[in-house]
Amino acid sequence: MKRLEIDGVSKRYGDVIALADMTFDVRAGEIFGFVGSNGAGKTTTMRIALGVLTADAGQVRWDGVPVTSDTRRHIGYMPEERGLYPRMKVGEQLVYLARLHGMSPADATAAMREWTDRLGVAARRGDEVQKLSLGNQQRVQLAAALVHDPSILVLDEPFSGLDPVAVDVMSQVLRDKAAQGVPVMFSSHQLDLVERICDRVGIVRSGSMVANGTVDELRSGGDDRLVVDAPQAPEGWAEHLDGVRVLPREDGRTWLELSDGADDQAVLRAALATGPVHEFARQRPSLTELFRDIVASPAGDPTASTIDSNGEKS
Amino acid sequence: MSSVWLVAQREILARARSKAYIISTAVLVVIVVALAIITKLIGGSGASDFTVGVTAQTASLSAPLSSSATSIGQSVSTRTVPDEATGRAEVKAGKLDALLIGDGTAVRVVVKKDLNAKLGNALHVLAGQVAFNQKIEALGGDPAAVNAAVASAPVSVTSIQRPHTYNTQQLVLGIIAGILIYLSLLLSGQMVAQGVVEEKSSRVVELLLSAIRPWQLMAGKVLGIGIVGFAQMVIIGGVGIAAGLLTRALTIPASAAASTVVWLVVWYLLGFVAYALTFAAAAATVSRQEDVGGVVTPVLMLVILGYVLGVSILPSNPGSGLIETMSMLPMFAPTLMPMRVAMGGVPAWQLTVAVAGMVVVIPLLVLLSARIYRNAVLRSGARVKLRDAWRAA
Numbered sequence: 001m002k003r004l005e006i007d008g009v010s011k012r013y014g015d016v017i018a019l020a021d022m023t024f025d026v027r028a029g030e031i032f033g034f035v036g037s038n039g040a041g042k043t044t045t046m047r048i049a050l051g052v053l054t055a056d057a058g059q060v061r062w063d064g065v066p067v068t069s070d071t072r073r074h075i076g077y078m079p080e081e082r083g084l085y086p087r088m089k090v091g092e093q094l095v096y097l098a099r100l101h102g103m104s105p106a107d108a109t110a111a112m113r114e115w116t117d118r119l120g121v122a123a124r125r126g127d128e129v130q131k132l133s134l135g136n137q138q139r140v141q142l143a144a145a146l147v148h149d150p151s152i153l154v155l156d157e158p159f160s161g162l163d164p165v166a167v168d169v170m171s172q173v174l175r176d177k178a179a180q181g182v183p184v185m186f187s188s189h190q191l192d193l194v195e196r197i198c199d200r201v202g203i204v205r206s207g208s209m210v211a212n213g214t215v216d217e218l219r220s221g222g223d224d225r226l227v228v229d230a231p232q233a234p235e236g237w238a239e240h241l242d243g244v245r246v247l248p249r250e251d252g253r254t255w256l257e258l259s260d261g262a263d264d265q266a267v268l269r270a271a272l273a274t275g276p277v278h279e280f281a282r283q284r285p286s287l288t289e290l291f292r293d294i295v296a297s298p299a300g301d302p303t304a305s306t307i308d309s310n311g312e313k314s
Numbered sequence: 315m316s317s318v319w320l321v322a323q324r325e326i327l328a329r330a331r332s333k334a335y336i337i338s339t340a341v342l343v344v345i346v347v348a349l350a351i352i353t354k355l356i357g358g359s360g361a362s363d364f365t366v367g368v369t370a371q372t373a374s375l376s377a378p379l380s381s382s383a384t385s386i387g388q389s390v391s392t393r394t395v396p397d398e399a400t401g402r403a404e405v406k407a408g409k410l411d412a413l414l415i416g417d418g419t420a421v422r423v424v425v426k427k428d429l430n431a432k433l434g435n436a437l438h439v440l441a442g443q444v445a446f447n448q449k450i451e452a453l454g455g456d457p458a459a460v461n462a463a464v465a466s467a468p469v470s471v472t473s474i475q476r477p478h479t480y481n482t483q484q485l486v487l488g489i490i491a492g493i494l495i496y497l498s499l500l501l502s503g504q505m506v507a508q509g510v511v512e513e514k515s516s517r518v519v520e521l522l523l524s525a526i527r528p529w530q531l532m533a534g535k536v537l538g539i540g541i542v543g544f545a546q547m548v549i550i551g552g553v554g555i556a557a558g559l560l561t562r563a564l565t566i567p568a569s570a571a572a573s574t575v576v577w578l579v580v581w582y583l584l585g586f587v588a589y590a591l592t593f594a595a596a597a598a599t600v601s602r603q604e605d606v607g608g609v610v611t612p613v614l615m616l617v618i619l620g621y622v623l624g625v626s627i628l629p630s631n632p633g634s635g636l637i638e639t640m641s642m643l644p645m646f647a648p649t650l651m652p653m654r655v656a657m658g659g660v661p662a663w664q665l666t667v668a669v670a671g672m673v674v675v676i677p678l679l680v681l682l683s684a685r686i687y688r689n690a691v692l693r694s695g696a697r698v699k700l701r702d703a704w705r706a707a
Binding site: 047073077099 | 517
């Protein structure tokens with residue numbers, strides 16, 4: 001299977017380390033979500049993958065071969081800094097961009113028609129980009145990333161500034177492209193969305209990949225949590241149990257964090273001993289919680305929560 | 315290469331459709347046509363300066379008058395009138411500047427009020443000639459043979475330095491050539507600078523650079539705008555020369571006019587490439603249109619300096635040593651050389667030095683500008699220092 005590999009990429013600006021040994025891959029046909037706080041290195045990674053920036057060290061490979069400017073013509077890119085010629089007409093602009101990526105005039109025109117239709121901006125083909133609403137400009141921007149029928153998609157914050165309808169259109173486009181065997185990589189701060197549509201997620205912190213796996217793997221990789229609703233239980237009823245950490249109580253329910261190998265049945269027995277139990281459930285952390293944990297953990301100790309792609313703690 | 319051409323095509327379309335371009339071309343065309351017409355009006359009718367009537371008796375003076383006028387740089391045409399009375403009437407009506415009367419053995423003229431001083435000079439020479447001929451005949455000589463001997467008496471001149479006589483029309487042509495080059499460099503140079511910053515400020519440059527290399531983008535832009543500016547100059551220069559020749563405001567030989575145009579084109583191309591590259595690199599260091607002025611001004615000053623020195627020194631002193639030297643330096647050659655070439659008399663070696671200088675400088679500018687452009691064009695925000703832009707990003 002073809003893979004887009006980012007292998008040990010490093011980049012520094014003066015004294016600032018933007019990327020330190022960034023390593024991950026995106027497989028053909030999968031949607032890879034790239035999350036991390038602002039300044040973590042997502043945009044820099046994407047710019048390097050596109051050849052817009054050069055890396056100080058490391059390599060970007062497609063199908064095992066270092067990416068060249070020829071390969072890059074087949075990448076669909078949506079930069080974080082949105083940009084189109086403001087005074088150029090939508091249709092002409094898309095045809096121009098398609099041709100810059102090596103399409104023939106006829107193919108470029110056909111592709112422009114197809115994508116403006118599909119993204120709902122067909123009526124605006126003859127208008128200058130600056131006359132469009134921000135939302136429509138975003139759609140044109142996406143069309144610009146797709147118009148040359150790319151075999152790899154790299155999108156920086158594609159969902160930012162989209163209305164809910166456009167979010168659905170965008171998600172569907174990404175799924176369709178992935179279904180055609182295109183590796184799709186995008187960054188986002190909307191973690192619920194990432195959780196919903198991504199096959200795999202990578203979390204970056206301070207220029208390195210600190211967690212990388214399917215959403216399920218990532219969620220099961222964290223400590224398990226139990227929620228217990230035992231209304232008659234006194235304060236501190238679970239504190240003596242092995243491998244259990246009691247979290248602050250919320251609306252009468254007790255939240256517990258179990259370390260590896262802790263016996264949840266012992267917890268249940270202890271709860272039952274206090275009286276009736278209305279709820280006893282294992283809760284996996286949401287991506288948002290995971291993200292908070294990872295991003296909040298000290299930068300000097302990235303291995304604390306590093307999870308490899310098999311979802312096992314290392 | 316096809317990417318470069320695609321970029322160039324976009325530039326050509328975008329510029330040629332812009333109102334600024336269409337209007338500036340139209341205005342310049344109107345200006346050169348107006349110049350030709352005004353020159354013509356000031357210069358008077360192209361035929362002759364004066365018309366003198368001759369009667370049957372004075373008709374023999376007709377040819378000697380024309381030739382004596384020519385010998386002092388005047389042009390006088392003659393017309394035979396049926397009789398003296400008709401001639402006097404025409405002089406009174408202003409149709410004739412003067413009427414030669416008498417029997418042709420002495421020069422007697424009738425004028426309306428005063429005899430024009432220039433025409434008077436010509437008539438004076440004629441009178442001298444007539445008296446001279448009469449004396450030769452009285453001495454038994456042949457006036458025709460004497461005159462021929464006088465006319466063919468050679469003056470042998472040996473110049474230590476070959477001088478060049480500048481004719482007024484060529485000076486004017488030189489100034490116009492200078493203005494055209496100057497305006498073209500100014501307008502298209504600004505277009506390049508603004509185009510670079512437009513891509514930067516609209517952020518489209520990142521999208522473009524994900525498809526093509528920075529040098530391709532820069533080269534395409536320079537090529538496209540160069541073609542647009544070139545077309546503008548050919549239109550203006552062509553219309554100007556055509557208007558000049560049609561109205562006969564320009565009476566220099568067609569070959570001299572053609573050589574002016576050819577050199578104008580050559581110098582425009584050399585100057586444009588050199589300056590456009592510099593403008594592109596300078597503009598790449600800023601991110602906002604408001605900041606363009608600041609970075610292109612030092613470059614513009616070179617264009618302006620050459621032009622201003624040229625138009626202020628050359629008309630009064632076409633052989634100026636300062637201008638001669640400056641016109642061989644690459645930064646001033648594009649503005650000064652075309653003026654000098656139009657005026658004529660530029661030694662071949664000086665032209666060679668100037669062209670060679672450009673041919674050496676342009677590849678260096680290509681390397682330098684491509685590097686600064688590549689390193690600076692993606693850095694948005696504050697102005698990028700040239701030193702930082704020179705170092706790798």
